[in-house]
Amino acid sequence: MKSTKLGTVPSHQYVLNDSLHQLFDAVNIVSVQGYDEERRVIYWNVGSELLYGYSKEEALGQKLEDLIIPISMRELVITAHHNWITQGTKIPASEITLCHKNGSDVSVFSSHVLFINQYNKKQMYCLDVNLADVKHAQSQAEFKDHMLKTIIEALPDLFFLMEMDGTIIDYHGADQKNLFVAPSQFIGKRMTDLLPDEAVSKFQAHIDKVLHQHGMTTFEYELNMPHGLVYFEARLSYLASYNQIVAIIRDISEQYKSADIIRKQAYFDSLTSLPNRFLALDRLSQMLLESERNEEQTAVLFLDLDDFKKVNDSLGHEVGDKVLIESANRLKHTLREVDIVGRLGGDEFIVLLRGIKEQHDALVITDNLLKAFRSPFIIDGRELMLTVSIGVAIYPENGLCASDLLRNADTAMYRAKDLGRNTSSFFSKEMNAMMIRRFKIEEQMHGALERKEFELYYQPQFDVKKRQITGAEALLRWHNSTLGNVTPDEFIPIAEHTGLIVPIGRFVLKQALYFLHQWQNIYQQKYTMAVNLSPRQFRDAELLSVIKNAIIDANVSAEDLELEITEGVLMIGQSQIHDALVKINALGIKLSMDDFGTGYSSLSYLRQYDFDVLKIDRSFINGIPLNKADCELVNAIISMAHSLGLTVVAEGVETLEQLTLLDKLGCDLVQGYYFSKPIPAKLFLDFAANYNLKK
Numbered sequence: 001m002k003s004t005k006l007g008t009v010p011s012h013q014y015v016l017n018d019s020l021h022q023l024f025d026a027v028n029i030v031s032v033q034g035y036d037e038e039r040r041v042i043y044w045n046v047g048s049e050l051l052y053g054y055s056k057e058e059a060l061g062q063k064l065e066d067l068i069i070p071i072s073m074r075e076l077v078i079t080a081h082h083n084w085i086t087q088g089t090k091i092p093a094s095e096i097t098l099c100h101k102n103g104s105d106v107s108v109f110s111s112h113v114l115f116i117n118q119y120n121k122k123q124m125y126c127l128d129v130n131l132a133d134v135k136h137a138q139s140q141a142e143f144k145d146h147m148l149k150t151i152i153e154a155l156p157d158l159f160f161l162m163e164m165d166g167t168i169i170d171y172h173g174a175d176q177k178n179l180f181v182a183p184s185q186f187i188g189k190r191m192t193d194l195l196p197d198e199a200v201s202k203f204q205a206h207i208d209k210v211l212h213q214h215g216m217t218t219f220e221y222e223l224n225m226p227h228g229l230v231y232f233e234a235r236l237s238y239l240a241s242y243n244q245i246v247a248i249i250r251d252i253s254e255q256y257k258s259a260d261i262i263r264k265q266a267y268f269d270s271l272t273s274l275p276n277r278f279l280a281l282d283r284l285s286q287m288l289l290e291s292e293r294n295e296e297q298t299a300v301l302f303l304d305l306d307d308f309k310k311v312n313d314s315l316g317h318e319v320g321d322k323v324l325i326e327s328a329n330r331l332k333h334t335l336r337e338v339d340i341v342g343r344l345g346g347d348e349f350i351v352l353l354r355g356i357k358e359q360h361d362a363l364v365i366t367d368n369l370l371k372a373f374r375s376p377f378i379i380d381g382r383e384l385m386l387t388v389s390i391g392v393a394i395y396p397e398n399g400l401c402a403s404d405l406l407r408n409a410d411t412a413m414y415r416a417k418d419l420g421r422n423t424s425s426f427f428s429k430e431m432n433a434m435m436i437r438r439f440k441i442e443e444q445m446h447g448a449l450e451r452k453e454f455e456l457y458y459q460p461q462f463d464v465k466k467r468q469i470t471g472a473e474a475l476l477r478w479h480n481s482t483l484g485n486v487t488p489d490e491f492i493p494i495a496e497h498t499g500l501i502v503p504i505g506r507f508v509l510k511q512a513l514y515f516l517h518q519w520q521n522i523y524q525q526k527y528t529m530a531v532n533l534s535p536r537q538f539r540d541a542e543l544l545s546v547i548k549n550a551i552i553d554a555n556v557s558a559e560d561l562e563l564e565i566t567e568g569v570l571m572i573g574q575s576q577i578h579d580a581l582v583k584i585n586a587l588g589i590k591l592s593m594d595d596f597g598t599g600y601s602s603l604s605y606l607r608q609y610d611f612d613v614l615k616i617d618r619s620f621i622n623g624i625p626l627n628k629a630d631c632e633l634v635n636a637i638i639s640m641a642h643s644l645g646l647t648v649v650a651e652g653v654e655t656l657e658q659l660t661l662l663d664k665l666g667c668d669l670v671q672g673y674y675f676s677k678p679i680p681a682k683l684f685l686d687f688a689a690n691y692n693l694k695k
């Protein structure tokens with residue numbers, strides 16, 4: 001036992017173990033080494049060559065501790081081997097780290113056996129299994145475990161591992177805040193036993209689904225937590241090989257909130273928080289389906305605030321916004337729970353009335369809505385009176401779909417405006433025809449000025465006592481090639497609505513004053529010219545300069561011009577109108593209150609502004625002398641006007657009886673068919689010439 005060469009090793013040491021060696025030679029995944037009593041290598045299989053790097057030739061005859069035992073373990077190994085040989089103290093199998101030929105560590109699981117050969121010599125055999133793969137796998141597993149923990153801690157999600165019946169067997173999650181019950185209370189329990197009913201039914205349905213379809217299923221649910229309502233998204237995944245389900249739960253409250261904000265922006269009006277046009281019409285479509293099923297009626301109300309634009313223009317958008325918010329509140333509070341109110345845009349609202357049995361039901365609610373606007377709006381300490389006009393269309397009578405009903409309610413709303421605002425109107429078939437005509441008029445009115453389709457007619461005014469012509473009122477006529485003659489009662493409101501009254505009004509002023517100049521020149525006499533002014537014209541910032549220029553251009557005196565306005569203009573109560581009236585007065589132009597008796601007939605307006613003329617509306621003159629009440633009223637108006645220093649003009653005098661009575665009552669001037677209808681300029685001059693001749 002001296003040399004390391006195979007040939008020099010005594011052959012008797014091999015003999016005993018030959019069959020074993022053959023076996024060990026055949027396996028190379030286990031390293032087998034044999035050592036004699038002096039710990040010299042007597043056997044070294046291929047497995048040992050592969051594991052420790054020493055060839056059989058290199059190893060044989062070497063001492064164990066010189067080959068693969070790290071220095072630190074040498075003493076220990078020598079002692080253990082010695083004890084085994086001398087005292088029989090077995091070296092137990094264990095995991096140890098030995099040394100490779102190149103100095104690197106070799107982790108092995110080492111088992112040992114002791115043989116006694118035929119020469120009564122003890123031989124120790126070591127069987128080492130390489131643990132490198134196991135170690136690697138182990139550290140991989142540890143790494144993965146650590147990584148998973150880190151990830152789970154970093155994620156906001158909660159992870160539950162469940163049996164197929166929903167029993168929770170494991171849980172991970174960094175954020176305890178969103179746990180509905182503490183882990184100690186839910187481990188071993190079923191998810192479906194812990195949560196409220198609604199969440200349970202979702203979990204149950206999705207557990208069934210994921211077991212059935214495998215893959216992943218996602219759903220949302222909400223829980224009422226001590227810190228508020230929390231929205232969750234759950235993802236369930238079935239681990240088929242383990243028969244387990246992983247539930248990953250995420251708090252999506254933030255997303256939910258943002259989605260909610262987006263939803264609100266898309267469907268609700270930001271100013272009033274009412275459903276917007278899109279949502280309101282969607283609700284209407286749903287309501288129509290219900291109505292059809294239940295054989296009920298649905299009413300669609302189209303509401304438009306009267307003169308809202310004036311509020312906005314004169315008091316600013318902030319006040320306008322507050323008026324809209326307050327209007328929305330009044331509408332909401334007046335309606336039943338089941339009804340819907342939405343904002344269509346601007347000052348337009350829509351109201352949907354569900355389950356209407358007859359038209360009367362809608363009428364009652366419509367009246368309540370009108371009443372809701374009776375009390376003044378108090379905005380920034382200022383009292384504002386605002387009214388609303390309402391158009392009503394009823395399903396199924398006035399339309400079957402949302403858009404038809406809305407259009408017809410809109411048409412009816414226009415009718416309500418025509419009726420004098422602050423009222424409601426129900427859609428009728430005739431209105432449709434009216435609406436079509438209205439559109440045609442609007443269409444044709446564009447360009448009518450340029451096409452010279454407008455002409456002024458003049459109606460003379462007479463002094464009752466002297467029976468002399470004192471002046472005339474300019475009244476506009478429109479002849480259109482497609483529509484024929486259109487009356488001012490029809491086209492003036494449309495011109496007002498579209499704003500076309502502004503350029504048309506300028507034309508009227510110019511034309512009327514030009515004619516006045518002509519007329520005065522012919523007779524070398526003072527006459528007055530009355531020109532009607534619409535409320536809309538007061539919104540024209542240039543109104544005053546237009547009037548001034550017209551006077552200068554026509555070379556007439558300001559006091560010969562009389563501007564007729566109705567109470568409607570004054571009721572708007574705008575500072576802009578107030579200023580314009582004061583300036584008109586200051587220019588020396590006369591102010592005339594037209595159609596007196598048809599509006600509020602408020603004395604306060606007559607006192608507030610410097611009116612010169614009051615015109616009694618034709619409807620009262622019509623009744624005299626037969627209708628006693630009308631006679632008394634006309635009498636009262638004349639005395640009152642006189643007490644205020646106003647000249648009184650009676651409109652629409654058609655008979656001698658009317659003229660005689662008006663004379664008796666002290667009326668100053670008259671105008672009417674009795675003397676002349678409104679006539680074109682040339683005819684008017686002829687008429688005036690003839691009349692003067694007759695006298």
Ligand code: C2E
Binds near residue numbers: 489532564652674
């Ligand atoms: P208005 O200012 O009250 O004009 C008087 C209306 O009574 C005129 O109707 C006139 O033709 C009519 N009339 C006069 N005498 C009699 C009579 O004896 N019997 C009857 N039944 N009617 C009589 P017209 O010309 O159709 O004008 C209607 C309204 O249209 C006017 O009422 C006025 O408010 C408006 N209008 C007419 N021209 C203009 C205009 O140039 N600008 C503005 N802004 N409005 C105008």
Ligand code: MG
Binds near residue numbers: 473532564594
């Ligand atoms: Mg008039």
Ligand code: MG
Binds near residue numbers: 594595
């Ligand atoms: Mg009038």
